[in-house]
Amino acid sequence: xxxxxxxxxxxxxxxxxxxxxxxxxxxxxxxxxxxxxxxxxxxxxxxxxxxxxxxxxxxxxxxxxxxxxxxxxxxxxxxxxxxxxxxxxxxxxxxxxxxxxxxxxxxxxxxxxxxxxxxxxxxxxxxxxxxxxxxxxxxxxxxxxxxxxxxxxxxxxxxxxxxxxxxxxxxxxxxxxxxxxxxxxxxxxxxxxxxxxxxxxxxxxxxxxxxxxxxxxxxxxxxxxxxxxxxxxxxxxxxxxxxxxxxxxxxxxxxxxxxxxxxxxxxxxxxxxxxxxxxxxxxxxxxxxxxxxxxxxxxxx
Amino acid sequence: xxxxxxxxxxxxxxxxxxxxxxxxxxxxxxxxxxxxxxxxxxxxxxxxxxxxxxxxxxxxxxxxxxxxxxxxxxxxxxxxxxxxxxxxxxxxxxxxxxxxxxxxxxxxxxxxxxxxxxxxxxxxxxxxxxxxxxxxxxxxxxxxxxxxxxxxxxxxxxxxxxxxxxxxxxxxxxxxxxxxxxxxxxxxxxxxxxxxxxxxxxxxxxxxxxxxxxxxxxxxxxxxxxxxxxxx
Numbered sequence: 001x002x003x004x005x006x007x008x009x010x011x012x013x014x015x016x017x018x019x020x021x022x023x024x025x026x027x028x029x030x031x032x033x034x035x036x037x038x039x040x041x042x043x044x045x046x047x048x049x050x051x052x053x054x055x056x057x058x059x060x061x062x063x064x065x066x067x068x069x070x071x072x073x074x075x076x077x078x079x080x081x082x083x084x085x086x087x088x089x090x091x092x093x094x095x096x097x098x099x100x101x102x103x104x105x106x107x108x109x110x111x112x113x114x115x116x117x118x119x120x121x122x123x124x125x126x127x128x129x130x131x132x133x134x135x136x137x138x139x140x141x142x143x144x145x146x147x148x149x150x151x152x153x154x155x156x157x158x159x160x161x162x163x164x165x166x167x168x169x170x171x172x173x174x175x176x177x178x179x180x181x182x183x184x185x186x187x188x189x190x191x192x193x194x195x196x197x198x199x200x201x202x203x204x205x206x207x208x209x210x211x212x213x214x215x216x217x218x219x220x221x222x223x224x225x226x227x228x229x230x231x232x233x234x235x236x237x238x239x240x241x242x243x244x245x246x247x248x249x250x251x252x253x254x255x256x257x258x259x260x261x262x263x264x265x266x267x268x269x270x271x272x273x274x275x276x277x278x279x280x281x282x283x284x285x286x287x288x289x290x291x292x293x294x295x296x297x298x299x300x301x
Numbered sequence: 302x303x304x305x306x307x308x309x310x311x312x313x314x315x316x317x318x319x320x321x322x323x324x325x326x327x328x329x330x331x332x333x334x335x336x337x338x339x340x341x342x343x344x345x346x347x348x349x350x351x352x353x354x355x356x357x358x359x360x361x362x363x364x365x366x367x368x369x370x371x372x373x374x375x376x377x378x379x380x381x382x383x384x385x386x387x388x389x390x391x392x393x394x395x396x397x398x399x400x401x402x403x404x405x406x407x408x409x410x411x412x413x414x415x416x417x418x419x420x421x422x423x424x425x426x427x428x429x430x431x432x433x434x435x436x437x438x439x440x441x442x443x444x445x446x447x448x449x450x451x452x453x454x455x456x457x458x459x460x461x462x463x464x465x466x467x468x469x470x471x472x473x474x475x476x477x478x479x480x481x482x483x484x485x486x487x488x489x490x491x492x493x494x495x496x497x498x499x500x501x502x503x504x505x506x507x508x509x510x511x512x513x514x515x516x517x518x519x520x521x522x523x524x525x526x527x528x529x530x531x532x533x
Contacts, residue, residue: 253421253439256383256401272361272382273342286361286380288401288420291440 002163002176003029003149004257006238006268007278008245008297012143014264018043019140021278023132025267026147028274030128033149036162037131038123040172040240043142045118051096051169054113054120055103056087056159064088067106071099085134086159087113087122096169111159116170118143118242123162144298146240148174155201165204167195168211170242175203176255176270177234185209185230206231210239221296224248228292238268244299253291260284266297307334314339318346325350330372342382347375353392367394370411386413389430402439405432408449414503421458424451427468433503443470444480452499454508462516470516471496473508484519 005025009015018041026037046052055067067090068079077094092099096115104112114121124131128149132138148163164174179185182202189195195208209230213223220241227237227248236255237248247268249257260267260275262284269275272286289295309332311321321337326349334355340346344363347356350373358366361379371390380398389408396404399417406422408430415432421439424432427446434451440458443451446468456474463480469492470483479485488496493510500508 253402271342271363272380273344273363276341276361282360287399291421 001032001151001153003032003270003274004147004174004176004236004238004268005029005270005274006144006146006174006240006245006247006266008144008240008266009264010266010297011264015043015143016141018142018145019136020138021265022140022145022147023137024277025269025274026128026132026137026149028277029147029149029270032270033151034127035152035157036123036125036150036159037128037147038121038150038162038164038174039131039135039137039147040114040119040121040145040164040166041140041142042118042144042170042240042242043120043140046091050091050093050117051099051115052117052120053090053092053096053100053103053115054087054122055090056111056113056123057107058086058109058159060086062107062109067103067110070102070106074102075099084122084136086124087135089120114166114170114172116166116242119166119170119172119240121164121166121172123159123164125157125159125162143243144240144245146172146174146238146245163203165201165207167204167207168214170240171207171211171214172240173203173207173210174238175206176236177250178202179206179231179233179235181232182206202233206235206237214241219296220244220246220299221294224294224296236270241299244296246294246296246299247289248294249289249291251292257289258286259289259295260286308336309333310336310338312338313341313343313346318343322346322348325354325356325373328352328354330354340379344382347373350375350392361398370394380417381415386411386430389413399436400434404434405430408432412499412502418455424449424468427451431499431502433499433505435503435505437474440477441480443468443483446470450495450499452496452503452513454505462518464522465516465518467518469495471499471513472516473513476514476516479516482519482522483516486515486517488513488515 075094079092081088081090100112100115179202182205186205210223330353337358340360342363348368351371353372357376363382365384367375368387372392374393376395381396381400383401384403386394387406389411391410396415400415400419402420404419404423405413407426409428413432415434418436423438423442425444427449429448432451437455443462447466453472457476459477460480462483
């Protein structure tokens with residue numbers, strides 16, 4: 001099971017409404033995933049030379065000043081942060097990866113949700129409606145968003161086990177399905193490409209694989225095409241980058257997917273009902289993505 | 302359906318799905334016609350109908366629309382989700398847009414017409430129903446189909462008719478590949494007549510019967526062959 005939704009705005013005039021358009025899509029997918037939800041928002045670019053980190057700590061009273069202090073002292077950097085529920089968004093002129101490593105070392109329960117410039121990832125346990133409320137999703141502006149509602153089938157319901165996964169700067173991946181060659185691929189990426197993994201999850205391996213392809217100069221579209229050769233199993237993927245959005249289903253296409261496009265936006269849902277409340281959906285082109293065909297918008301072709 | 306004043310409108314914005322379905326499932330054959338508005342991808346809409354009523358759904362539907370249909374004529378003015386008209390017994394289901402996977406799965410009778418394309422596994426395990434798709438069908442269509450007909454005016458995806466029994470497939474366009482034990486077969490007079498009748502029922506008045514090819518079972522998987530004994 002599990003539900004996936006995605007919304008990519010083609011018309012920048014709608015950016016203020018992204019959260020208001022997106023939250024009902026996520027909530028509509030509650031039947032497919034009532035255990036936890038994860039959301040990636042692409043928004044609020046920091047000034048040039050600055051990076052953004054989204055960081056989670058499970059304890060409400062956690063003192064975030066320790067994290068700020070660590071990055072500031074070690075990297076001699078400017079660090080500000082804003083709290084949003086159990087997460088904070090850090091802005092810093094330190095390099096994103098170095099700042100993320102320092103933040104992670106501050107406390108054993110800290111988790112880095114995302115690193116990059118535009119991306120912010122939020123995950124929580126509970127019903128999607130609750131998760132959306134806690135992060136005030138409806139008020140978030142942005143250019144595109146991807147969300148996942150999880151029905152846990154093989155690992156515990158925890159925030160860490162919630163999708164979606166980010167393993168590269170500004171990259172996010174959601175996945176409905178299961179991969180069958182992720183153990184070997186994880187080994188290959190760890191031993192030969194020096195990539196690190198935080199979980200045993202198959203989706204994390206796919207996200208790492210795509211990040212690795214992007215690092216090698218492939219576009220998001222090309223990186224997903226590479227998945228068709230190197231990944232084995234069932235998958236419907238929705239991936240986001242700083243300015244791109246892409247969808248891929250495996251050649252068997254067991255896992256559901258519906259796309260809708262208007263002059264204003266591209267929307268993805270595991271089912272049509274997730275898209276049914278979008279403005280202008282009555283005039284949208286609505287179709288099921290073909291098996292083994294990459295669909296992409298924005299970014300570099 | 303005519304837009305006359307005798308049409309009963311069932312609005313899913315005002316009534317629950319369960320209430321709308323119960324109404325459609327309990328009315329008699331003379332009732333209606335009915336128009337269902339604001340479907341918004343709802344699941345199992347207009348399923349389990351047993352009376353010869355006419356139902357028009359204004360918009361896209363979710364999973365299993367018109368499932369188990371008996372006698373009713375259900376029209377979806379839009380796209381239909383997974384398993385439209387699954388296990389249909391009789392009657393007609395029309396989809397003006399595309400249909401998702403497993404359209405008319407295990408249908409025992411009746412007719413499904415899809416004006417657009419269907420995704421994979423159209424007519425999977427078909428047991429006697431008829432399907433006319435005016436566009437293309439996805440991969441593994443008519444997998445394990447036992448009886449009934451699939452007519453495709455466009456192209457068919459990979460592994461068409463895999464492990465098919467006595468169902469018949471007619472395709473006007475290209476077939477990406479045939480599944481195990483599915484072969485092209487001759488078109489006899491009886492087949493031409495069957496095909497012409499199906500095309501007429503689906504309103505394909507201009508389609509030329511001579512432009513279709515017929516596919517069916519090679520019947521090579523039906524019986525155990527003693528030379529395969531070592532494989533067991």
